[in-house]
Amino acid sequence: MLAERLVRIIDRFYFPWIEALMPRQTFRYAVCGGITYGLFDPICYFFIYNYVVAYRYFDLNVVVVSPHIAALALVLPLTFAVGFWLNRNIAFRHSPLRTHTQLLRYAVSIAGSIFLTYGGLKFFVEVCGLWPTPAKVVTTVVTTVYSFLAAKFFTFRHAEA
Numbered sequence: 001m002l003a004e005r006l007v008r009i010i011d012r013f014y015f016p017w018i019e020a021l022m023p024r025q026t027f028r029y030a031v032c033g034g035i036t037y038g039l040f041d042p043i044c045y046f047f048i049y050n051y052v053v054a055y056r057y058f059d060l061n062v063v064v065v066s067p068h069i070a071a072l073a074l075v076l077p078l079t080f081a082v083g084f085w086l087n088r089n090i091a092f093r094h095s096p097l098r099t100h101t102q103l104l105r106y107a108v109s110i111a112g113s114i115f116l117t118y119g120g121l122k123f124f125v126e127v128c129g130l131w132p133t134p135a136k137v138v139t140t141v142v143t144t145v146y147s148f149l150a151a152k153f154f155t156f157r158h159a160e161a
Helices: 002-012 024-052 067-091 099-127 132-155
Strands: none
Touching (some): 067 099, 099 132
16 A cells, blocks of 8 residues: 555654654654645646746636736645645544544645635735745745644544554
């Protein structure tokens, strides 16, 4: 099974000095977050922003969506699926909650992350003048603490590594 292989690979890097700093579950969560939001998400965002959205504004008749927000909306389903799978099967693999419950709770916690990400992108791009891709990376860092706390104490409550 893919999840078992990934757990074994990740645990190979759980060195004694890391064990002194954080529990195994936190380490696995950090690796899953690194894969999802440190690699997968920015790479998808870059390609979607530059090649799918292609710097265009989208007039939806009610609102005009800026390119960086359109890219965010298109990347979201991809990172949602990858993030849920990794968290459920790697970091919080022994949660007593049913998959359906976890999925609904994950959607709620992601809604909070979307709010933080949307606000962060609007702030960093439109107020601070950062380029969209670096702004997305900075915003992702801000949501990491929130996401871990939501996953540990809400989405996958009482899960063991």
